[in-house]
Amino acid sequence: MQQHAWIINHFAQGRLEGTELEWVERSVPDLQPGDVLIRTLMLTLDPSNLLWLSEEPDYLPQLEIGDVMRGLVLGRVEQSRHPGHKVGDLVFALLGWQQYAVVRGEALTPVEGAVSFHPHPDIPLEAYVSALGPTGWSAYVGMRLVGEVGEGDAVLVSGAAGATGLQACQIAKACGARVVGVAGGEKKCAMLQQELGIDGCIDYKATDDLSAAMARAFPDGIDLYFDNVGGPMLDAALENMALRGRIVISGSISQYQSHGDREKLYGVRNTFMLASKRLRMEGFLILDYLDRTGEFMPQLESWLLSGALRYRNTLVQGLENAQAALPRLFSGDHLGKLVIDCR
Numbered sequence: 371m372q373q374h375a376w377i378i379n380h381f382a383q384g385r386l387e388g389t390e391l392e393w394v395e396r397s398v399p400d401l402q403p404g405d406v407l408i409r410t411l412m413l414t415l416d417p418s419n420l421l422w423l424s425e426e427p428d429y430l431p432q433l434e435i436g437d438v439m440r441g442l443v444l445g446r447v448e449q450s451r452h453p454g455h456k457v458g459d460l461v462f463a464l465l466g467w468q469q470y471a472v473v474r475g476e477a478l479t480p481v482e483g484a485v486s487f488h489p490h491p492d493i494p495l496e497a498y499v500s501a502l503g504p505t506g507w508s509a510y511v512g513m514r515l516v517g518e519v520g521e522g523d524a525v526l527v528s529g530a531a532g533a534t535g536l537q538a539c540q541i542a543k544a545c546g547a548r549v550v551g552v553a554g555g556e557k558k559c560a561m562l563q564q565e566l567g568i569d570g571c572i573d574y575k576a577t578d579d580l581s582a583a584m585a586r587a588f589p590d591g592i593d594l595y596f597d598n599v600g601g602p603m604l605d606a607a608l609e610n611m612a613l614r615g616r617i618v619i620s621g622s623i624s625q626y627q628s629h630g631d632r633e634k635l636y637g638v639r640n641t642f643m644l645a646s647k648r649l650r651m652e653g654f655l656i657l658d659y660l661d662r663t664g665e666f667m668p669q670l671e672s673w674l675l676s677g678a679l680r681y682r683n684t685l686v687q688g689l690e691n692a693q694a695a696l697p698r699l700f701s702g703d704h705l706g707k708l709v710i711d712c713r
Contacts, residue, residue, distance in 0.1 A: 371398040375468035376439045376693060382423040386696045390423050391439055391467070393690060399472045406455045406478065408445040408463070408471045412499050413692060413710040416442065416533075417621060417699055429655060430464075438466035444499050445471070452476070461486045462503060467692055469712070480660035487663075490671050500707040501537055501681035502670050508620060508656045509537035509596075510666050514545070516654050517594045517618040521546030524588050526607060529598030530571065531558035533707035534620055536682060538596045539568050544678045547594070550587045552580075552603065554702055561705065566680060580606035588612075596620060601638075608640035611647050619653035682706030 372395055379392040401407055421428040422440050433440060443466075447459040452475025455461075463484035465471045478484040489498055500506060512534075513519045525542045529535040530551025539562065542549045550570040551562045559571035570587055577583045584592070584606055591612025597604055600622025607617070644651060673679035684704035686695045689712045698704055 371470075372396070373398050373469040374689065375466065376689075378423065378433055378435050378437050378439060380435065381425045382420060386420055386423070386699065388693050388695075388697045390696075391693045393693070398470045401449055401451045401472060403451050404475050405451050406447055406473050406475045407449040408443070408461065408465065408473060409448045410443050410445050410465070410469055410471070410689065410712045411460075412444040412496065413467060413689065413712060414442045414444075414499050414503070414505070415692070415695060415699055415708040415710065419696060419699065429657075438468050440464060441467050442504060443471070444495075444503065450475070454478075455486075459486055460489065460498075462498075467689065469689060480663070483657055483660065485660055485663050487667070490675070493671065493674060496683055496685070496709065496711075497674060497681050499709050500533060500683050501674055501679050502667065504656050505533045505707055506537045506670050506679075506681075507659065507663060507666070508534050509541050510670060511654060511656060511659045512596055512618045512620045513538055513541045513594075514666075515659070516652055517596060517616050519545045519547050519594055523547040523593040524590065524612065525549045525594045525596065526552065526584065526588065526592045526610075527596045527598070528552045528603050528607070529621070530562055530568070531705055532598060535596075535598050536562075536566070536706050537679070538598075538620070540566060540673075540679050542594075542596075543567060543569075544673055552599070558705065561682075574603070581609045584610040591615065594618070597622070605638055605640045608638070608643040608649075611643060611649055614648045614650075617649060617651040619651065683709050685709050685711045687711050 376391040377394055382390050447455050447457055455475050519542050525547045527535050527538045530539050531553040539549050539551050548569050551568050552572045553559050554575045559573050562568040562571045572583045592610050593612050593615050595607045595617045597619050598621045682705045692710045
């Protein structure tokens with residue numbers, strides 16, 4: 371059986387140009403005992419794609435020229451020669467930008483970055499790549515397990531109109547917090563407040579003093595800052611944290627295009643606030659919490675069914691169009707999760 375795949379042609383040079391990959395045809399290997407054949411149904415595009423296309427080390431093994439591009443796949447088992455996986459099972463896994471993947475069945479575990487799941491019959495499958503998938507899991511872990519959000523907390527979320535930020539805002543609201551987002555542009559701010567019921571929004575494109583804007587939104591300080599952006603925005607938040615506030619580092623998208631370049635990377639300046647305000651700042655990766663998805667998936671599904679949690683996906687049809695969509699990760703022209711629909 372033949373299939374198409376995107377392989378790495380050259381590494382990114384500081385930014386994604388949408389030319390880094392090559393569309394090739396190749397054979398799907400025959401299944402051996404213990405193997406599982408997974409068909410790609412949906413592929414998520416994430417800022418980490420830039421890290422994986424860089425020659426600089428990151429938190430996963432380095433990809434090489436000629437490798438299939440790495441990606442988070444929602445897939446379905448099409449064939450199985452492993453007793454623990456049957457045809458029709460659904461799985462999230464770090465696989466590749468290809469139509470099919472042959473995987474050892476014992477590798478489809480949280481330790482290897484994979485989670486099997488059974489979708490709720492009343493929930494569309496595309497919800498499971500955003501609100502109910504690794505994006506929603508990241509927002510839940512960051513807000514509840516790391517940030518320990520509570521009723522009455524004053525919460526700021528950067529990148530609030532992005533995939534993780536959207537869910538983080540809503541989870542904080544569901545927990546009884548007052549939530550203000552930071553997003554770029556009137557349209558995104560209006561969506562956050564009018565559609566999702568967020569308490570306020572700072573349009574960073576319309577202010578030249580982020581710290582002052584945060585001070586106006588949080589006159590008594592920020593109890594919990596959920597950061598997806600890093601850089602100067604993190605500095606501004608540090609200036610406005612409340613005593614014993616918590617900072618959760620989910621991502622630093624403003625710095626990814628400078629990854630590995632010490633001259634271009636932004637050096638956070640207000641770290642002295644960590645001591646003077648007795649702050650706690652902690653980063654996390656959802657990969658460390660995959661074995662706990664069974665704990666919080668029912669809660670996320672319940673919130674979605676009740677309307678407390680909504681999702682926004684920007685769908686691109688066809689795996690063949692995945693590379694052309696890559697630069698959109700950093701252009702700000704999409705809402706929510708950027709997803710390649712391969713069905």
